[in-house]
Structure formats: structure tokens, C-alpha cells
Amino acid sequence: MRTRYAIAALALCACGASSAFAQDADVPTIERMRMGPMVAGTYNMHDGAFNTYDGILECAVFDKANSLQWLAGYLFDIPLSSSVGLSPRLYYWKANGEFVTPNPNQVRVAIDEQTVVPLQTEHRLETSLDYIGLDVLARWSFASPLYLAIGPTVGLATRAAYEQEETIVSPSGITFANGESARKIIAGNFDEQGTLSTRRELRIAATAALGVDIPLSPRVIVSPEVGFAYGFTNVLTSFDWKVNMVRAGVALTYALGDESRDTTIIAAAAPDVQAPTPVLAFDVQGRRADGTTQPYAEIVLVEEVVSDLIPLLPYVFFDAKSSDLAARYRGISSDLVSTFSEEQLTDSTIGVYHDLLNIIGSRLTRYSDATITIQGCREPLDDVGSSDALSSARASTVKEYLTGIWNIAPSRIRVTARVLPEEASNRAIEDGREENRRAEISSNDPRVVAPISRRFTTRSIDPVAVAIMPAIQHGESIASWDLGLVADNATPMYTTRGQGAPNAAMLWNLDRDAVGRAFENRPGGRINASLEAVTTDGQRLGAQRTVPVRRIVSSRRLNGQEVRDSIIERYSLIFFDFDTPRVSDFNTQVIGTIQQRMKTSSSVTVTGLTDRIGDEAHNAELARKRAQSVANAIRSRIVPERMGTVGAGENLIYDNELPEGRMYNRTVIVEIATPSEL
Incomplete structure (x- = not known):
């Protein structure tokens, strides 16, 4: 439908253009070389089957998507004869797409105590594809001013990134752990996702276009045009994913060369040559602790929570x-x-x-x-x-x-x-x-x-610094500049300023505690970077970038195993009566605290240990019985989602050469793993 409307519009333009040519004898001939800017709206058609990958699991499979975007660039019309010529075009194309696919893996959730229903979700993937494209088209004016252009296209992908989220479709009222019906799963560049080896491919396509030349003056011509580009190569090496494009736009060209004119020499004033307007841009890179550089910047904050109750x-x-x-x-x-x-x-x-x-x-x-x-x-x-x-x-x-x-x-x-x-x-x-x-x-x-109650958090961050890499064109007229990085909740993170053009890289050394406070109680977000400059004549310029932030909460079990997205609370019970598994009155308060801290979603591990005194086999059995006694006492009030007992026996965790070490080795340790609420 869009194509028929475009062809009809071109036909009307052609009629008007023919009249214009008939009425204006000073119109430039088609044999003159022309050049000028072009802009077009694009209808991007993504086709294929590909998936995202977070380094461990395949997140979803996507196949088709359509989107409206744009391209802008420059073209040349080089005549070879009165009706045939070459028309190379160099442009920047936004080939973004938004994919939606239902989640084939349905789980069942309880909406009340007696009703269990399927949980239906869908995955939404927003892709950001940026191309620098070059069309080398043969141009044929088959019915002037109408023309047909056809030829090959090559494109270089300068960016291939994505952001994926999962949304609950039904039942209503159900939310994820973040309290919302949608959650972000993963974001980043396709060629940086986990351990997947992939890279962006050079785009090879065939392009055909139909347009009309409408003269506005003896040298200026406006050319409405519709076209279609069919891609032969994939976006990425690892997936069968292609992008085709329908476009409709306009070019404004200027005819070069001499024309018949009055050769009388007229004295003219010297032209007022103005300095070109500066172009402000910058890139963002990550610097790791080992000195290596990330070609992009994603901040990953890992918080390890320690929660102990020590008798x-x-x-x-x-x-x-x-x-x-x-x-x-x-x-x-x-x-x-x-x-x-x-x-x-x-x-x-x-x-x-x-x-x-x-x-x-x-x-x-x-x-x-x-x-x-x-x-x-x-x-x-x-x-x-x-x-x-x-x-x-x-x-x-x-x-x-x-x-x-x-x-x-x-x-x-x-x-x-x-x-x-x-x-x-x-x-x-x-x-x-x-x-x-x-x-x-x-x-x-x-x-x-x-008992002593301890709860503290240790943080690590990667990368350890973010490098701001300015890319300034015609910066001679820049008088001053300001750089600011602000979290998406308006928390200031870093500022710096200077005089003249910002040519050198600026390094922001990350404060893990400051980043932790800015993104506390949420799974992550974004830091917005803004570079602003003022020219010597008072003109204000600006450029922006975003830096994604991902926050991971983890704890460690007694055996050193790291558990992510859960908080491990550890409680120790001592002073068991000699050679008996009975829970002594001294531990009653600790048992009560454990019962208060548990949730039905918690996973509980009870580990019994002894010192080195006595028979090893007997100690192992005694440790198992003590662990079971504590587990039974805990279950008397609340039953967690999962509970296990372990009799570790003489698995010494404290110094047995000290009397206090042996006392603390005669213990039962209760670990409660509860999913964190980000």
C-alpha cells in the first residue's frame, strides 16, 4: 500500500516537473554533475531466527520485526550521457527493531491458596543497529524527469546493541521480584554477550529506487524518491538474521559546472569567511583493574552480604x-x-x-x-x-x-x-x-x-574506572566545556570542566560505595553522561551518552559457595549437653530468632559439627543428631521451602589448639537462604 501511494506521488511530481521544464528555459541540463544532502524515512523489516545470550542461558528466540526509522546522508549524480549516469550515496541508517515473542516455557503460579494457573509471559527485545551505508547505483532517466536507479549496497555496522525485558501477560496482578509486571533480563552489545563468539558482518544488499527531478532554480533540484534494499548477508555471524528496508525520502542537489552567463567583471567585496561550527561528540570506555579496556562501559556492582549471629x-x-x-x-x-x-x-x-x-x-x-x-x-x-x-x-x-x-x-x-x-x-x-x-x-x-549480631556488605565493582573519550571536530572556537554524569534517580556521580576544546581523555575512578548508594534496593539502572560546550560567540553545544549499571547481590555459604540473588543468614548454636543431641535452654533464644527471620520461600541448611575429642564415627553421628534436633525445633513454628541437615562431624572450622576453638567447634550452624528483594 505504501509503495502504491509513493508511486502515485511520484507521478504527480513528474507531471509538475515536466511543466516546469517546459516553462523554464534556464533549467540546468541533466548532464551537469550534481551533489547534495538526502534524508529518508525507512521501514525496516527484520527477518530470521536469533537469540540473546547472557553467558549462561539462552534468553529467548526472535524471528520477525518491523519498525519505522530514518537515514540521512549525501549523494552525487554523475552523468555519463543524457539519460544514464552514476548515483553513489553515502549515508547513516538507523536499522533498529523491536521484537516480541511469547515465552514457550510456562510455569504455574499460585494466585491464592487454592488456585494455581499458568504464568504467561512475553519477551520484548529492542535492538539498536547503526549502519554507515554506501549505495553505488546506475541511474536511468527513462521518461524525464522520472528516473530509475539500481545497484549494490555495502554497509558497515557501527553499533549492534540490545536491551531485553520480560513482561507478564497473564494472570493480572502477578509481579516479578522487583514488584513490577516487567523486568529487564539483559542489555549490552551482541558481540559482547557472555561467552558467545559472534561479530558484526559487512552488509551486502541490492537497492532499487524510483524518483523524479523537480527543478527549483537553474542549479537547485529537489528529487523525491522511493526505494527498496534487499539484504543478502546476516547482521551477525552467529545468527540467520537479515534486515531489508523500504525507504521514501527526498534529496536536494546542486548542479556544478559553468553555464552561459554575462562575463562582465564586477568588483565584489571580499567574502565573509566564517569558522565552521564545532561538532561535539564523545565515546565511553571501561577500564578494568588489570589495565585492560572495555570497548563499551557497563558497570557491574557485586554486593556480598554477610549476616551472622555469633553466640x-x-x-x-x-x-x-x-x-x-x-x-x-x-x-x-x-x-x-x-x-x-x-x-x-x-x-x-x-x-x-x-x-x-x-x-x-x-x-x-x-x-x-x-x-x-x-x-x-x-x-x-x-x-x-x-x-x-x-x-x-x-x-x-x-x-x-x-x-x-x-x-x-x-x-x-x-x-x-x-x-x-x-x-x-x-x-x-x-x-x-x-x-x-x-x-x-x-x-x-x-x-x-x-549473641553478637553482625550484618555488613562488601562491594566490588567492574570496571574500576570509566574513560570519557572526546571526539571533537572544528573545536578551535570552543571557549569552555562541562562534563557531568548523573544517575537515573538524579544522584550526581562525577563532574569536571575546562577551557578550550576537551581533547584529552577524562578518567572517572569509580567509588563502589557511592555507586552502591545510588542504586540501592534496585537491580540496576543507567548513568547519563552529558558533555556541554560554549563557543566563543556564545553558541551552546551538547552531546549525551548512557552507561548501564547492573547490581548483583550475593552471599556465601559455610563451605565458601557463592549464592547470587539470595541473602545467607548464618546462626550458630553452642552449649549442647555432653554427648546428647538435645537442644539446651541456652539456645532457646537463638531458635526463636531463626524462626522469626525465616520465610516460607527460604531454603535452610542445618550443619552439625564436633571437636576432635572422642571417636570420629561417634562424633559424626552425634553431629547429625544434633543437626536433626535443631531442624525439628525450627519446624515447630514454620516450614521453609526446603530444609536439609548435614552431620559434618570433626570438620573443624575453628582452631582446635585453643580451648575456645574446640568449644565453638561443638556447634550446629543454621544457614537461611532467602531470595533478595531488589
């Missing part, structure tokens, strides 16, 4: 016959107590334990009504020749640190002494006797000896 072992261990604090217990000076904070404890579990006395001192300062009891103990087989005075001295050492460093009132600390602890370790072996040489801390306020 506080309220024991201070001593060397044989000694009441001195071991050097491994971390001490501070009294003038630094105001700066101590549990939130700053990012060390290992044993490292946190070695701040035990500072943690107790900080909590006694916070809870002014709390009191503690310190009970000193000794091991008669190791502390040979000692008496209860050694037990008292050990308790007093702990008290003196709290009163002297933390300024805790002595009346709030009660000191007692006994020989062996009430729950003594195995005295027949050296490890057990070492554990009996200790001072035990208890409190009337459970908050004083409550």
Missing part, C-alpha cells in the same frame, strides 16, 4: 597455674572505651570472642541495672599445688579489667570460686583439662551475654 562464649581461659589474661584476649585503654562498638566487629568468630571482655564491658555500660557473677575455676591435675585462691585470682583478674578499663562499679560484679566448673570437660585428656582452667561469666540480664 558469645562467656568463658575466659587461663594457662596452668596462672591468673594472668592470655595475650590473645584483646585489651584496650580506658580512653578508647567510648569508641568501641559491636557493629565494628567484622573479624572471624574466634576474633569476635577475643573481644569478650570489651563486649561485656560495653553491655554493662549500656544496661546500667545489670549485674554479673564471675566464677573462677581451676584444674587440680594441671594447677598442682594451687588452692581456691587461684580460682579467686582468675575471677578477680576479669573483674579488675572491667572496673579499671570500663569503669564498672565493683558492686555490680560478684566474684566466686570453686575447683572444677559445674560442667567440667574430660579430665583424662589434656584438651579437657585445659578447658577447665577458666572463669565463667553469668548475668541477671540475658542481654549481657546475648
Whole structure:
């Protein structure tokens, strides 16, 4: 239909043009060489079968798409005779397309407790294809002023990028994890998608065009034209994907050469030569930590979340016959107590334990009504020749640190002494006797000896810097310039300015924390880069680019395995009764916290461990039973999506040469993996 309308319009133009030629004897002949700009609207027809690829999975398969775009360029008409000539054209063509395809993989979702329906989604792919094209056409004026042009076309793809999203079609009211009915799946350049090896192909096509020449003056001719280009080659080497094009546009040409004129010489003033207008443009590249360069810039921010609940072992261990604090217990000076904070404890579990006395001192300062009891103990087989005075001295050492460093009132600390602890370790072996040489801390306020809650985030970013590469033409008249990068939520990210033309590359070193704050609680977005310049005569110029940002949230399991798009919360339970899987009252608070933090969408792993004391097979079975007991206690309130138990036995995760390491090895670790809500 569009083609018939275009041909009819050309016929009317031809009639008008014939009349114009008949009425104007000064019209330039067709034998003159002509040149001028051209512009056209294009109807792009994408055909083939191709897919996008995120480095791991095939995202979708697309086949057909049509879109309206444009091209602009320059043409030459070179006459070879009165009716035949050459018509080369050089132009820039936007060959974008928008593909839509239904998702063949349907899953079933619950819209309420009793209804499960299929989830229908569709994939939408917006492609950005930019070509520099060259038509070399033979031109035939078969019925002047009508002409026909036909010949080959070659095109160089300067850009082949895409952005893909998935949209829920039905049922209504269902959203993805981002709370919306659409989510972005992937974006980037086709030749940079994952591990797929592909590249842009040189476009080879055949072009035919029908047009009419309409003179506006003896030298200026306007030429409406319609045409069709059929592509023989694919867009990319890895896919059977071609683009054909119907175009309708106009060219404005100027006829060169001499014509009959008055040769009388007339003195004329010298022409006013003006400096060309500057052309402002720039490119964006990524610089990685290893010094390599990305030909494009996509910022990937990886946030690793650590969430632990560490039980506080309220024991201070001593060397044989000694009441001195071991050097491994971390001490501070009294003038630094105001700066101590549990939130700053990012060390290992044993490292946190070695701040035990500072943690107790900080909590006694916070809870002014709390009191503690310190009970000193000794091991008669190791502390040979000692008496209860050694037990008292050990308790007093702990008290003196709290009163002297933390300024805790002595009346709030009660000191007692006994020989062996009430729950003594195995005295027949050296490890057990070492554990009996200790001072035990208890409190009337459970908050004083409550577990340590830690949650912090470490960020990494790639690339580590973004390079702004100016490409300025005729920059001699530029007086000043400004460069600004702003996140899509209006957060300023980077600014710089200068005088004259910005010829040198500008490097923005990325601050991973600043980028993290700008894109917090969302899967990513864009950073808009804007380069503006002012010429010496006050003219303002501008150019813009966008830098995509992708945010990934991850956590690590106990075994070091990285889990993406989920948060791992880790809880440790200690103080199981000797040689029994029963969950002790000491762990009741931790079990309650675990139940409160779980969701039905959570995946839970319960791992039981023991120390090196005893038979290895027996320890493995005991660890399994303890893990199962904890799992049963958790299920009493909420049943997660998936729960597994592991009896790791003597899989030592802490230093068994230390008594506190062995105590912490007698543990059950609960890991809750909950999908993150970006």
C-alpha cells in the first residue's frame, strides 16, 4: 500500500516537473554533475531466527520485526550521457527493531491458596543497529524527469546493541521480584554477550529506487524518491538474521559546472569567511583493574552480604597455674572505651570472642541495672599445688579489667570460686583439662551475654574506572566545556570542566560505595553522561551518552559457595549437653530468632559439627543428631521451602589448639537462604 501511494506521488511530481521544464528555459541540463544532502524515512523489516545470550542461558528466540526509522546522508549524480549516469550515496541508517515473542516455557503460579494457573509471559527485545551505508547505483532517466536507479549496497555496522525485558501477560496482578509486571533480563552489545563468539558482518544488499527531478532554480533540484534494499548477508555471524528496508525520502542537489552567463567583471567585496561550527561528540570506555579496556562501559556492582549471629562464649581461659589474661584476649585503654562498638566487629568468630571482655564491658555500660557473677575455676591435675585462691585470682583478674578499663562499679560484679566448673570437660585428656582452667561469666540480664549480631556488605565493582573519550571536530572556537554524569534517580556521580576544546581523555575512578548508594534496593539502572560546550560567540553545544549499571547481590555459604540473588543468614548454636543431641535452654533464644527471620520461600541448611575429642564415627553421628534436633525445633513454628541437615562431624572450622576453638567447634550452624528483594 505504501509503495502504491509513493508511486502515485511520484507521478504527480513528474507531471509538475515536466511543466516546469517546459516553462523554464534556464533549467540546468541533466548532464551537469550534481551533489547534495538526502534524508529518508525507512521501514525496516527484520527477518530470521536469533537469540540473546547472557553467558549462561539462552534468553529467548526472535524471528520477525518491523519498525519505522530514518537515514540521512549525501549523494552525487554523475552523468555519463543524457539519460544514464552514476548515483553513489553515502549515508547513516538507523536499522533498529523491536521484537516480541511469547515465552514457550510456562510455569504455574499460585494466585491464592487454592488456585494455581499458568504464568504467561512475553519477551520484548529492542535492538539498536547503526549502519554507515554506501549505495553505488546506475541511474536511468527513462521518461524525464522520472528516473530509475539500481545497484549494490555495502554497509558497515557501527553499533549492534540490545536491551531485553520480560513482561507478564497473564494472570493480572502477578509481579516479578522487583514488584513490577516487567523486568529487564539483559542489555549490552551482541558481540559482547557472555561467552558467545559472534561479530558484526559487512552488509551486502541490492537497492532499487524510483524518483523524479523537480527543478527549483537553474542549479537547485529537489528529487523525491522511493526505494527498496534487499539484504543478502546476516547482521551477525552467529545468527540467520537479515534486515531489508523500504525507504521514501527526498534529496536536494546542486548542479556544478559553468553555464552561459554575462562575463562582465564586477568588483565584489571580499567574502565573509566564517569558522565552521564545532561538532561535539564523545565515546565511553571501561577500564578494568588489570589495565585492560572495555570497548563499551557497563558497570557491574557485586554486593556480598554477610549476616551472622555469633553466640558469645562467656568463658575466659587461663594457662596452668596462672591468673594472668592470655595475650590473645584483646585489651584496650580506658580512653578508647567510648569508641568501641559491636557493629565494628567484622573479624572471624574466634576474633569476635577475643573481644569478650570489651563486649561485656560495653553491655554493662549500656544496661546500667545489670549485674554479673564471675566464677573462677581451676584444674587440680594441671594447677598442682594451687588452692581456691587461684580460682579467686582468675575471677578477680576479669573483674579488675572491667572496673579499671570500663569503669564498672565493683558492686555490680560478684566474684566466686570453686575447683572444677559445674560442667567440667574430660579430665583424662589434656584438651579437657585445659578447658577447665577458666572463669565463667553469668548475668541477671540475658542481654549481657546475648549473641553478637553482625550484618555488613562488601562491594566490588567492574570496571574500576570509566574513560570519557572526546571526539571533537572544528573545536578551535570552543571557549569552555562541562562534563557531568548523573544517575537515573538524579544522584550526581562525577563532574569536571575546562577551557578550550576537551581533547584529552577524562578518567572517572569509580567509588563502589557511592555507586552502591545510588542504586540501592534496585537491580540496576543507567548513568547519563552529558558533555556541554560554549563557543566563543556564545553558541551552546551538547552531546549525551548512557552507561548501564547492573547490581548483583550475593552471599556465601559455610563451605565458601557463592549464592547470587539470595541473602545467607548464618546462626550458630553452642552449649549442647555432653554427648546428647538435645537442644539446651541456652539456645532457646537463638531458635526463636531463626524462626522469626525465616520465610516460607527460604531454603535452610542445618550443619552439625564436633571437636576432635572422642571417636570420629561417634562424633559424626552425634553431629547429625544434633543437626536433626535443631531442624525439628525450627519446624515447630514454620516450614521453609526446603530444609536439609548435614552431620559434618570433626570438620573443624575453628582452631582446635585453643580451648575456645574446640568449644565453638561443638556447634550446629543454621544457614537461611532467602531470595533478595531488589
